[in-house]
Each structure stands twice: as structure tokens, then as C-alpha cells.
Amino acid sequence: MSERNSNGRAISGQSNIGRREFIGAAVSGAVAATGALSGLGTKLSAAQSGREPYREEIHTPIAARYDVVVAGGGPSGVIAAVAAARSGADTLLVERYPFLGGNGTAGLMTCYNGFRNQRPPEALQTVKGIPAEYIAELVRLGGIADEDSYPKAKHDAAGGELPYCIGFDPEAAKVASLNLIRKEGVKLRLHSWIAGPMLDGCRVTGIIVESKSGRQAISADIVIDATGDGDIAARAGAPFMGPAQQGDRMDMSLMYRLGGVPASIKGSYDGIRIGDRVVRWGPGFGGDGLDAENLTRAEVECRLELWEEVQQIKKEPGMESVYLMQSATGIGVRETRRILGEYVVTEQDAIKGIHYPDVIAISSNPMPDYHGKRFFFEHEGFEIPYRSLVPKKIEGLVLTGRCISCEQAPFQSARSMAPAMAIGHASGCAAALSAKGQTPPRKLDVKSLQKLLLSQNAELRMSKRAT
Numbered sequence: 282m283s284e285r286n287s288n289g290r291a292i293s294g295q296s297n298i299g300r301r302e303f304i305g306a307a308v309s310g311a312v313a314a315t316g317a318l319s320g321l322g323t324k325l326s327a328a329q330s331g332r333e334p335y336r337e338e339i340h341t342p343i344a345a346r347y348d349v350v351v352a353g354g355g356p357s358g359v360i361a362a363v364a365a366a367r368s369g370a371d372t373l374l375v376e377r378y379p380f381l382g383g384n385g386t387a388g389l390m391t392c393y394n395g396f397r398n399q400r401p402p403e404a405l406q407t408v409k410g411i412p413a414e415y416i417a418e419l420v421r422l423g424g425i426a427d428e429d430s431y432p433k434a435k436h437d438a439a440g441g442e443l444p445y446c447i448g449f450d451p452e453a454a455k456v457a458s459l460n461l462i463r464k465e466g467v468k469l470r471l472h473s474w475i476a477g478p479m480l481d482g483c484r485v486t487g488i489i490v491e492s493k494s495g496r497q498a499i500s501a502d503i504v505i506d507a508t509g510d511g512d513i514a515a516r517a518g519a520p521f522m523g524p525a526q527q528g529d530r531m532d533m534s535l536m537y538r539l540g541g542v543p544a545s546i547k548g549s550y551d552g553i554r555i556g557d558r559v560v561r562w563g564p565g566f567g568g569d570g571l572d573a574e575n576l577t578r579a580e581v582e583c584r585l586e587l588w589e590e591v592q593q594i595k596k597e598p599g600m601e602s603v604y605l606m607q608s609a610t611g612i613g614v615r616e617t618r619r620i621l622g623e624y625v626v627t628e629q630d631a632i633k634g635i636h637y638p639d640v641i642a643i644s645s646n647p648m649p650d651y652h653g654k655r656f657f658f659e660h661e662g663f664e665i666p667y668r669s670l671v672p673k674k675i676e677g678l679v680l681t682g683r684c685i686s687c688e689q690a691p692f693q694s695a696r697s698m699a700p701a702m703a704i705g706h707a708s709g710c711a712a713a714l715s716a717k718g719q720t721p722p723r724k725l726d727v728k729s730l731q732k733l734l735l736s737q738n739a740e741l742r743m744s745k746r747a748t
């Protein structure tokens with residue numbers, strides 16, 4: 282079993298045509314409403330009719346100031362915030378949802394992959410440090426799954442030796458994230474949509490949030506873009522690479538959790554299992570994961586299809602007790618922007634396992650959909666250089682998680698949640714060093730960063746490196 286190739290699922294059929302018409306009607310509702318207004322005889326200005334952009338004049342109050350603001354509370358952002366705070370920075374973590382964990386919780390993708398290679402050579406645990414502390418907290422909370430569907434060698438997770446992947450309880454993951462940030466003194470702001478960066482020329486000086494409290498600015502010495510999609514960097518004007526337009530582009534999937542899976546079914550039931558509950562990969566959808574209309578279509582199609590899928594499972598002999606316990610808060614978006622950084626990790630760098638002097642993390646996860654196949658590295662992970670966390674053109678900003686600067690093939694590997702957490706560890710330390718030393722991220726002394734990471738037990742494979 283591998284992470285599912287997301288391209289295989291058909292989304293056609295008679296009933297879907299009806300759904301598409303319904304969705305089309307929904308997304309064109311705003312236009313229809315405008316038409317209705319003019320039907321009443323109201324004369325519309327050019328801006329009201331949508332021919333010209335609507336001009337806003339906004340004066341946004343600055344609500345607070347921090348050394349480091351982490352934009353996005355997914356696996357990478359949570360670890361980045363903990364690392365920044367531990368490294369001495371007054372740190373705020375901002376998240377749109379009312380809980381932390383990103384695609385691991387909101388997306389219900391409950392298996393952290395890539396703590397080491399999935400196949401030999403897999404002796405080296407390539408993700409350690411704060412991500413390993415996070416897993417220890419999950420273990421303490423009893424939040425580890427009984428079974429998952431990824432074949433791997435056995436390692437003692439409870440004893441701190443992490444296997445290739447860790448299946449987990451998403452509710453425990455939310456609590457483990459909160460416990461970690463509270464212990465480290467990270468300030469938290471939930472329910473806050475980050476609308477964009479505060480800018481002084483090409484320097485990011487904070488973020489703008491929209492919430493029930495209104496529109497507010499939060500200033501910072503350094504912002505970490507942990508939105509997954511690189512929202513802050515893109516809006517600041519950083520150049521970026523889009524997803525592969527064809528072939529390898531990774532589609533979206535709606536994850537779901539079945540309850541009432543009978544004990545007579547042995548093993549993982551093709552998912553991540555805790556007792557009678559199994560998280561599984563649901564319907565897939567293609568297209569742009571940054572386009573609200575496409576995302577709306579994806580949610581409607583996939584949710585309707587998923588309901589039918591579960592009704593079919595319930596009809597199988599012995600499966601009457603099964604029910605749809607939960608679907609993901611939002612469809613899981615695998616691939617959007619990769620921000621262009623000072624270095625782009627290439628496909629060949631990853632396959633050959635090139636060593637960089639500015640290594641700050643290692644990704645040993647396989648590339649799950651490499652020209653249609655799961656590609657396993659013959660080495661114990663490729664290195665991520667610090668330069669791939671520093672966006673071109675933009676100052677005051679550090680990248681983390683799945684939007685870092687790399688080609689599509691290494692992206693497939695490093696986007697997995699264990700390497701994303703290791704990258705978060707590095708971005709948090711880098712941001713704290715930058716803020717404390719008033720040094721732009723681009724000019725940061727990488728040796729100091731590596732020293733700090735090693736003092737926090739990160740794995741950089743330094744001992745194996747020729748000096």
C-alpha cells in the first residue's frame with residue numbers, strides 16, 4: 282500500500298452532470314443577483330457591474346507586535362513556532378481554523394510519513410529534534426493508531442525510535458500541538474484568515490488578518506510562511522513555480538473516517554485504524570487547489586460521491602454496522618505553489634542525494650507518484666539546503682512546509698508531514714536567529730543555524746559529512 286495515486290478515480294457519470302449544473306448555478310449566483318438588480322431598474326456604476334475593480338481605501342489598525350509570526354498552524358507551522366519560541370523569539374502562531382494540525386487534522390490525513398526511508402537503507406532516522414518530541418507527546422496522550430496500511434520495518438515508537446510512518450488519532454494531534462506550543466510559550470491566534478503580508482517595499486513586516494474581530498495588522502521582525510500554499514510569499518510578490526500542469530500533478534482527495542468497522546475485519550482495512558474507526562482515502566478531484574470555484578466543485582462532487590461510497594460499503598455482507606463518522610473539514614490539497622528560493626532542489630539532486638554545506642533538514646520519504654510509480658531512494662534521504670527556505674526578491678520572510686523551493690519530484694517527498702516538520706524546525710530556528718540578530722534571513726550565518734538545530738537534536742547527518 283502506498284499513499285494513493287490520486288489520479289485514478291473517475292468523476293464522471295450521469296448524476297455528476299446534474300451536480301455540475303447545480304454547482305455552476307451556485308457559483309454564478311453573484312452574477313445573477315447583479316442582473317436582478319438591474320432588472321429592477323437600478324442604474325449600476327461601472328464598478329458595481331463588475332467592469333472595473335472596486336477600490337477600497339483601508340487603514341488597518343496594528344493589533345500587536347512579535348519577533349516572529351508563523352502564518353499557518355499545520356505540521357510545519359506548529360513545529361516552526363515551537364522552535365522559534367525555544368530559540369528565544371516572542372512568537373505568535375496564526376491559523377484560520379479553530380484548531381491546529383493542518384492537513385493532518387483538518388484534512389484528516391492521519392499518518393505522518395517519512396521519519397526514515399520506507400525501505401532499506403532505512404537505518405537512519407532522518408527526522409528527529411522537535412518533531413520527535415511532538416510524536417512523544419502523541420504517544421503520551423495514547424494518540425497512536427493501531428494499524429496503518431504502509432508496509433515498513435518495525436521500530437519502537439514508544440521508545441523513541443520512530444518507524445517510517447506514524448498513524449495517529451487526529452483529536453490527539455490537535456491536543457499534542459496545543460500542549461507543545463503552550464509549554465514553549467508560543468502565543469496563539471485561531472479563527473484568523475491571513476489576507477496577506479504587511480509590506481515595506483519588498484520587505485514583509487507582518488501580516489494582515491481578517492476575523493470576527495475585523496481586519497487587523499500584526500507586525501513582526503520575521504514572518505514564516507507556513508500556509509502550505511505560499512500565500513504570504515506570493516502576495517508579497519515572490520516568484521513561484523506552479524504545479525505540474527499535466528502528468529505528475531498531484532490531485533486533491535477527500536479523506537474520511539468510518540465508524541463501526543466490525544472486529545471480523547482484520548488489519549488496517551485499507552486505511553489508518555484505531556479500534557472500529559478507520560480513516561480512508563476518499564474521492565479525488567483535479568484542477569487548481571487555489572481556485573475557490575474549483576474547490577467548491579471539488580467539495581460538492583466529492584462529498585456527494587463519498588456518501589454513496591459509504592452506502593455501498595454498508596451493503597456488503599457483515600458491514601451493516603459501518604457508518605460515515607467524519608469527513609475532512611476540507612478536501613486535501615496536495616500541490617499548489619512552490620516558491621522560488623535562493624536555491625531550487627532539483628529532481629537529480631534528490632535522486633543522487635547531493636550534500637549541501639547549508640543542510641538544515643533531510644527528506645527520506647519516497648516520491649509517491651513519480652511518473653506514476655512510488656519511487657524509493659537508494660540513499661537515506663536527500664538534503665534540504667537553507668537557501669531553499671529563503672524566497673527570491675522578498676525580505677523578512679522564511680518559507681516552510683510544502684511551499685519550499687524545489688522541483689516537483691523532490692516536492693512529492695518533502696511535502697510529507699515528517700520532513701515538513703523537520704523543515705519547520707529549521708525555519709523556526711532561522712527566524713528566531715534573524716529576529717534576535719536583526720539579520721535578514723538571506724544573510725543569516727548558516728553555521729550558527731546548524732549549531733542551534735543540532736543543540737535541539739535535529740538530524741543533519743553532520744558526522745557522516747567530509748569536512
Ligand SMILES: Cc1cc2nc3c(=O)[nH]c(=O)nc-3n(C[C@H](O)[C@H](O)[C@H](O)COP(=O)(O)OP(=O)(O)OC[C@H]3O[C@@H](n4cnc5c(N)ncnc54)[C@H](O)[C@@H]3O)c2cc1C
Pocket residue numbers: 284352353354355356357358375376377378381382383384385387388390392393394395473474475476507508509510512533534535536612613614615681682683684696697698699701
Ligand atoms: C489527500 C492527501 C493525502 C496525503 N497523504 C499523506 C500521507 O499519507 N502522509 C504524509 O505524511 N503526508 C501526506 N500528505 C501531505 C501532507 O499532508 C501535506 O503536504 C502537509 O500537511 C504539509 O504541511 P504544511 O504544514 O506545509 O501545510 P498544511 O498541513 O496544509 O498546513 C497549512 C496550515 O495553514 C493554514 N492556512 C493556510 N492558508 C491560510 C491563511 N490564508 N490564513 C490562515 N491560515 C491558513 C491551514 O489551515 C493549515 O492549518 C497528503 C496530502 C493530501 C492532500
